[in-house]
Amino acid sequence: MPEVKSSTLRAIALAGPTASGKTAAALAIAQEHPCEIISVDSALVYRGMDIGTAKPSAQELAQVPHHLVDIRDPLQAYSAAEFVQDAKALIDEINSRGKLALLVGGTMLYFKALFEGLDAMPPADPEVRAQIEARAFDEGWPALHAELAKVDAPTAARLSPNDSQRIQRALEVYRISGRALSSFHASPDKQVQGVAGIALVSLEPMNRAWLHERIAQRFDAMLSAGFLDEVRALRARGDLHADLPSMRCVGYRQAWELLDRQEANPGSAFAHSLLRELGINATRQLAKRQITWLRSMPQRRVIACDAPDALDQVLRAVRESL
Template identity: 40%
Template sequence: MQKIILLAGPTASGKTATALDWARAEGGEIINADSMQIYRELDVLSARPTAAEMAVCPHHLYGTLRGDDPCSAERWRDLALPVIEDIWARGRVPIVVGGTGLYFKSLVNGLSEVPEIDPVVRAEIRATVSSETAPEAHARLEGLDPEMAQRLAPGDSQRIARALEVILSTGKSLSYWQNIPPVGGLDERDDVQILKNVTVMERARLYDRCDRRFRQMVETGAAIEEVQALLALNYASTLPVMKSLGVPHLAQYLAGDLELEEAIVLAQTATRQFAKRQMTWFRNQCGDWTPVDL
């Protein structure tokens, strides 16, 4: 029986320290399940583990992809599964840690099987969506797939592009494929013991941790330097990495459109709102997981 430990939870809830303790106790290796920590350009603002923390045990899928190479839940799972198998093969315990609920869901429950997308269609859609405004891309989706357009926010360019490429390549809405029961999850295997854990923290305390952590990132100068380097790459503003917490507001500060304190307060507010959405998602989706009170 192979064992895998999952530790999900909202941002700033103390997952990294807990995962390191478990890795020491279990002979474990840590696998990232955070959609922003997978990008190499986001070290500081994604609160990626420090070099000292990564030296405690092997860490995987941190800083793996370029920011202009978007990662979906399906792609993350395809990256994570071989790593998990390799860790098991070496007699160690994989510890999957992060705040992206869909990553955990894809790993545990599997994914609905969507047919392979025509690479030509994919390239054309990605290029077109990058050149359009968000309302234009959303309007185009509405004309082809009203159901998915209703489900997706106009600014969610990554998912809009996905919905467009699916309906143009397969002739069916992404919602059609999503309604097919998922397959390929670890919960289908009788040779795997999955220990599911989710962090729990009083809301006011979590919000305070979010606020203090972001201010510290800025006051050390590291966050601003990171955004400067990111802007120098001229990535499309629609990419997930450019929408990461803190990036838009610090970019506005660097452009002279916001005072620094104003940028900090706005980013802190966005971070708290994000943490609230994460808590709601985990509460609704992980009701049978073991709460870890931090």
């Protein structure tokens, strides 16, 4: 296995939508190059959320050192700013061991923050946030999305009318600062500086149907592995709720809502087929958003993840980047 020279890139990023084959590609890279993996995934940070996040197996985790996996309790948040801070430190540590830092995942906000830095926007304000949540309870998130469109059209245009977390944050920023969230993104002032010199390899499907089939297969595998029991165990803790970032993860949110519905109707059977339908549809929508994010990163090197020689192409791209 060749050593990574000090004059080469400090890190390589491997991104792609969910179910595009990132884990297999990362392990193949690790067979060729001395590296350690930094997870770029906002769901893998949570302990006790293994099945629904498609967390790498114990065997896969043992093949190569992994970082930023199982570092938070589901009750805690983990921000993009924290990710950038942790990733920067890890890249330095991994390089100091003479290894390549391999950033792997599908949380595109984390990648964008790492590459470009984070804008110096105001911190969260619990009182303003509570006011927005109270209005959403009375009027619904689509109504607040329409309000956002009047004060920050660019941000509203990229958000779903039911994306409560991001609508809330955009309105909160506007209420506190009097400025649109999108104006901060356009500002040269950065709260957190990005990292230069990271090559980005992107796994993207030529045929969207190929990805949809893999998404369905993976969700079925999760259900068979006991995903619903995993969600029930999280609910049984008693301190978690549906509005936490951890429980808004795709799959968990749908399962939580259906379990709420079942509890509200004692004696009713759980709608397993509906969970499958909602979970697969939500995962497809996530993949669509991930691909949209990737297309906004012109520096990426695209590999067709549904090509027969996709792994060979990834390995070639890494070799050429080093």
